[in-house]
Amino acid sequence: MPFSRCGTLIPRIGDEPLVASAWERFVQDPSLDVAGVRSVVLASWQRSRSEAVDPARHSAPGAASDRIRRLQRQNRDFCDAARPALEGLRDVLQECGTLIMLCDAGGTILRIDGGSGVRSAGEGINLAAGGCWNEEVIGTNAIGTAIATRTPVQIHANEHFCLDVKRWTCAAAPIIDPLSGALLGVVDVSGVKETLHGHTLGLVLAAAKQIEGELARRDGALHERLLTKAIDSFIRYANDYVVLVDARGRVIRANGNAPLALEMHGVNLPQGIGTQLPGLNLALADIDRTCQRPQWLCPEWLHPVKDHEGTLGTMLVIPLTARQNRPAISLPAAWTPSAESDAFGDIIGQSEILQATKARARRLAPLDLPVLLLGETGAGKELFARALHQASHRSLGPFVAVNCGALSRELLASELFGYVDGAFTGARRGGLPGKFEQAEGGTLFLDEIGEMPLDMQPHLLRVLQDGIVVRLGDTRERRVSVRVIAATNRDMQGEITARRFREDLYHRLCAVTLQLPALRDRPGDIDAIVQHLNNKLARKYGCGPKQLDPAVHQALLSYRWPGNIRELQNAFEVMFALCEGDTIDSSQLPPAIASMVKNSLAIPPSKSMALSSGRLDEMERQAILNAIANSHGNMSMAARTLGISRSTLYVKLAGMRDQPGNS
Missing domain, CATH: 3.40.50.300 (P-loop containing nucleotide triphosphate hydrolases)
Structure with missing residues (x-):
């Protein structure tokens, strides 16, 4: 037998007796001469021996049904992308008596297709959904060896390491993540050894490349949506270290000072687009993600990025503000920190x-x-x-x-x-x-x-x-x-x-207990909160505070703020970030607030509100009566409309009753 064939990709039926003899010698004593065995097979035998795989093992280990379902859910996108290629293989090989399989990166079969006869035979060695064909547990086989070598491989009959698998022939090709280069899984075709054909390896290789192409196409579309949704956040957090990852936890874009993030927070991120951040793969269960996350990663740094179809990925925002050199923006005297230490000083408002x-x-x-x-x-x-x-x-x-x-x-x-x-x-x-x-x-x-x-x-x-x-x-x-x-x-x-x-x-x-007031119950504090946010964002974005158009100012005071301070803070930061000049105008108002302003302008003014002159106390009296009438007697709503507290409203009503001519 010429030794030059030891490195070939395709096994030959005529080599079976020689390979069988070599396997027997290898199992008895690995140091003996096993010449004539293909190098890829011999290397796999040696790995199998080092992992103490039992050559007498009759089948691959299986997984419980709930674990199979969990793996299929975690790899749902992978399976969906592979479906066209697998169906193409099935159409070509439907008369050949073979099994077509898709496995994950660990060698577990996620999907299997084939005729009932060969499927029944495959079940005898657990060539079935949930079967694990990693070399470490079942020795040399096309699935496990393709994973170990990350190259296409065909394993035939006696080349398998375990005795009961030797009546099978199989060909497999790895599927590589187009973005990160990580191994995603394997596509495999297996059958009884009489079905050996040299073209099978070419078919699985073509199928693997087709799956990789489909994954690249899908990733491109998803990443375009993700970047579109996240672009405002890159502007918003321009002075922080920002990393955008997709739903599988792969880095899509990073921006900011990585060495400073390492110095301040001990952040040690993998470098390069496509690398995976531990604990951010959204296909995994919550508890699995949490256990994988590094110690330095604070949960409050994670911001999900969503659109109408669901969560697209995660924005990791690592704050660097405390150490950045920013242009000095002097705050109004009212917000200069006092000498006294007041733990409640950051809670803005004087209502x-x-x-x-x-x-x-x-x-x-x-x-x-x-x-x-x-x-x-x-x-x-x-x-x-x-x-x-x-x-x-x-x-x-x-x-x-x-x-x-x-x-x-x-x-x-x-x-x-x-x-x-x-x-x-x-x-x-x-x-x-x-x-x-x-x-x-x-x-x-x-x-x-x-x-x-x-x-x-x-x-x-x-x-x-x-x-x-x-x-x-x-x-x-x-x-x-x-x-x-x-x-x-x-x-x-x-x-x-x-x-x-x-x-x-x-x-x-x-x-x-401590009852916290809603923002609509203290409308007089909105001006102070906006002023505080304006100066805070000026420091964050390295610019001067913005001016507010009178219409914007009135809209902020009139809006009910169902999301309270958090909604006000988010809305104002978006307006601040989107404003290209020095003045925030009504074009930057969020849709909900702009709609409220538009509707209020559409209401015809009452005759009393149309008065252009008159006594101040009479105008105040008429404004109070109008507010009460428009709120249908709801005193809290009337007070909010007037921008005063309910207790102040009652005091003013009592004064009106004491005026001459009022009963």
Whole structure:
């Protein structure tokens, strides 16, 4: 037998006896001469031997049905892109008695097609959905060897390492990610050894290239949508380090000072377009993504990028503001930080209701009691929670926040209580402390507590009662000293009545409550908040503060702000970023606010509002009466329309009644 054939790609039927003899010698003693075996096969035998694969193993290991379904879900886009190529192979090979398979990067069969006879035969060695054909578990075979070598390969009969697989022949080609160069999986054609044909390797190679082409086409379309949606964010966060990744966690674009991000936050990002960031593959379960994320990655840096069809990817925004050299923009005197340290100084506004709320919060801060913050979405609950922490005797300890409504039950349990090594699949080596342990000596902020799953609530209750945490998968008790501040926008009494929230947990959480006012209940603070945002954004974008067109100013004062301060902050930053000159005009108003302004202009003015002159007190009286009439007697709405508090409105009404001629 000429040894020159040892490096060929295509096996020959006539070589079977020689290969069989070589395999027997190799299994007995790998140091013996095994000349005549193709180099790709011999190298695979040696890897199989080093992995202690049993040559007598009769079939590949399988996966449970739920794991198969999970793998198929995670690889759904991959399978969809491969479907046309696999159907083309099926049409060509339908009379050949072969199986056509698509496998993931680990060698697990995701999809299989073929006639019932050959499928039945394949099931005997687990050539079926869920079968794992990695070299490490089943030795030399086309799927596993193509994965190990990242090259197309055909393995025939006695070239297989395990005895019961030797009556099969197979050809496989790897599928490579066009963007990152990572191995995505393998396309394979297998049949009993009598179906060997030299063209099979060419067919699977062509199918792999077709799948890679389809993946590149789909990636191009998706990345175009992703970049279109994210372009404003690159402008908005121009002074930070920004990385845009797609739904599979691959870097699409990065912008900013990477060395400064490393210096400030220990950020160590893989370099290059297409590289994958651990923990940002949206196809994985929440808990798997969290376990994969590096320690330096703060969850608050992650911003999902969405369009009407769903989430396209993630924007990672790493703040660099604190260390950047920016042009100095002097603030108005009203916003110069005072010499006194006031933990509540960052909460902007001078309205009576806000001042009363802050005064109550200052009294609650030194008390080491649980506090329940009540208020609408965007009303500043986390801002108050941080201020309560800073004004307490625990201010030198950590402040740790958890959004109970954003996490699944399993992920929330691991986040709060931590886990030990091996507690579940994907658990980080060495385990991980939970948020209670991380907040030791400080404050734990449980946001959206009203959305905590009911079956999780007894575990939280026990920690609050006993001050003891047990990590998932562990029996050891760990004592913690933590102040808990919770927040919700739900009607908790209604949640308790509906049996969605435990009453005993509610009373543990709300030793004291703090009701936060909605922005529409303190319209007099809008000017101050806008002024504060204007100066803050000027520093962020390295420019001067913007002027506001009178129509824009009036629109901001008149709008009801259902999203409260968060909505105002987001809307104003978008207007600021989009404004190319020095003045923000009505063309930059968000659609919802612009529509409100347009509708208000369409209402014909009343006769009383058309008065161009007259006594000031009479004009005020008429304005109050009009506001009450237009709000159908709703005094809160009338006060908001007038831009005054409800108590001020009642004082003015009392004065009007005391005037001569009024009953």
